Amino acid sequence: MNSYDVAIIGSGPGGYVAAIRCAQLGMKTAIIEKYATLGGTCLNVGCIPSKALLDSSHHYEDAIKHFEEHGIEIPGDIKVNLEKMIARKQSVVDQTTGGIDFLMKKNNIDVYQGLGRFKDATHIMISGEESIEIEAKNTIIATGSKPSSLPFIKLDKERIVTSTEALKLKEIPKHLIVIGGGAIGLELGQVYKRLGAEVSVIEFMDRVIPTMDAGLSKELNKVLKKQKFKINTSHKVKSVERVGDEVIVKADDKKGNEVEFKGDYCLVSVGRRPYTDGLNAEAAGVTLTERGQIEVNDQLQTSAKNIYAIGDVVKGAMLAHKAEEEGVFVAETLAGQKPHIDYNLIPGVVYTWPEVAAVGKTEEQLKEADVAYKTGSFPMRALGRSRASMDLDGFVKILADKATDEILGVHMIGARAADMIAEAVVAMEYRASAEDISRMSHAHPTYTEAIKEAALAATGDRALHI
Incomplete structure (x- = not known):
């Protein structure tokens, strides 16, 4: 029987990142995945393929609606080849999941294909082409989530x-x-x-x-x-x-x-629901909540002291990057380090166009908590970069503490908001004030100038370009 310092059940962003960090820290590591490819929902049927289709469809929309205005003339009809679009999406998925295979080999992580099921707190049965039992000193559950439905809806998966x-x-x-x-x-x-x-x-x-x-x-x-x-x-x-x-x-x-x-x-x-089907958590002494989530403490430790859980299967936002942070957190905890996660600073993004992104508190949350705050916002259409690209919709809004000027929340909708939100996360991680951001030089012309302008507005109606 193969024995490991740590076994990870589930190979989504939380699971595979946890495995890599465990291996980097010198632990003998195994990862168990029931599907034929690694990467979980995010890489196979979630984040990555949806963004591939969003990009392809965005190109098509630009071609039929905006190219002419840019002086680009295409003779003949522009047509969608959906089959080819879906095939390109799948090639992106294949490249990405293949990259995870490479990372597992590079970090000497043993990969088991099959359904991982607890026999007890230190033994896991893997049902694949053949049944295998492994021993794990510690286990990280990273089994993710599945799409939810409503009780009266029969999903035929066709229409x-x-x-x-x-x-x-x-x-x-x-x-x-x-x-x-x-x-x-x-x-x-x-x-x-x-x-x-x-x-x-x-x-x-x-x-x-x-x-x-x-x-x-x-x-x-x-x-x-x-x-x-x-x-x-x-x-x-x-x-x-x-x-x-x-x-x-x-x-x-x-x-x-x-x-x-x-x-x-x-x-x-x-929405989505935590996925623990077939895990046999009870045999390991792992407790589930009424909502089907795995119960964990602040260290992401379950009711079984050597078993941890991360990602969509535990409380909190169901986000790939949240799962990654938790995977690293548990790996470093097992190595005796003292990592931390500030859940308030995990950004959320909606990848429509314009994109929507946010980090920190909303106005509703600040009002409910009776926090005195001030706000500054700036419209994207006032930026030269937005006019150049014809992406005029949206705004950036900064919420700051009324007394200290510390940034409490940043909310934005506009072109490339998914990328821009990282600036707000960095600022808030270092407890920056709105004035700190307002005094930083932002390259011109860029979309991120809207963050500076919103910060100027928050510090006392000092926005320059409106």
Whole structure:
């Protein structure tokens, strides 16, 4: 029987990063993955393939809507080859997952393909082509999450689909109904909207991206409506039925009136649930919460002292980079180091166009906590860089402590917001004030000038270009 210092169950961003860091710190490490490829949801059916399709569809939209204005003339009709677009997406996935294989070999990590199941707290059975038992002094559970649904919805994975199936449709929908106005639904909705589908979004809450700052929700809602999305907030879905090639969704609006939606595809994107199926956690003494998450303490340690859990399977935002930070945290804890994670400083991003990104507290959270704050915002359309690229929608908003000027939250919507948010994370990690940012030189012309201008506005209505 092979014995290890640490075994990781699950090879998503949390799991494979934890494995690499454990190996770097001198631990004999194994990783167990039930699927044929490493990388988990993110690399195979999540972050990476969705961004590949978002980029491809963005190119197409630019070609049909914006090239002429840029002085680029293409003779003949511009057509979408969806099969080729999906194939390119898959090649990106294959390259990325292949890169994880390389990293496992480079770091001398043993990879087991099969379902990992606890026999007890130190022994794991792996059911693959053959059953194998390994021994692990410590184990990290990184089994991730699966798409959630609603109890009355029967997912046929053909017309009524989750994000997994939406990444490989055989045709462009005529009318895609999206249940859920969060990041996943809006991103995939935008892919198919660009390619010619009619898209209707049905959201239970009173706004899209409801977990983010209300100002971002309002701006994104305005932009999506301009892009001809049909946004239906405060709607409670009560039935989803397929009749032949048609999907009929019935919902009650905020007044209690029944509204019917008919489309040829329905994407159910109502969140994700922790995935612990087949883990046999009880045999190892690992406790699950009522929500199906694995219960952990501040050290990410489960009720079994030698077993840890990270990523989507524990509390907190279901984000790949959060899982990575937790993977490194546990590896360094096992090595006797004293790492830390500030969950307030883990950014959130929605990869629509314009992109939406945020870190720290929202205005709603500061009001609820009765924190005195000041705010400064700056519109993207006031930037020379935005006018040059024709990306005029959006803004940057900085929230700072009224007394100390320390930055408490940064919220942005605009071109390249996903990349720009890192500046805000760095600033907040070092407890910068709005004035600190306002006095830093930002290259001109860039989108990040909006961060400086918002900081100037927060320090006393000192924005220069508005």
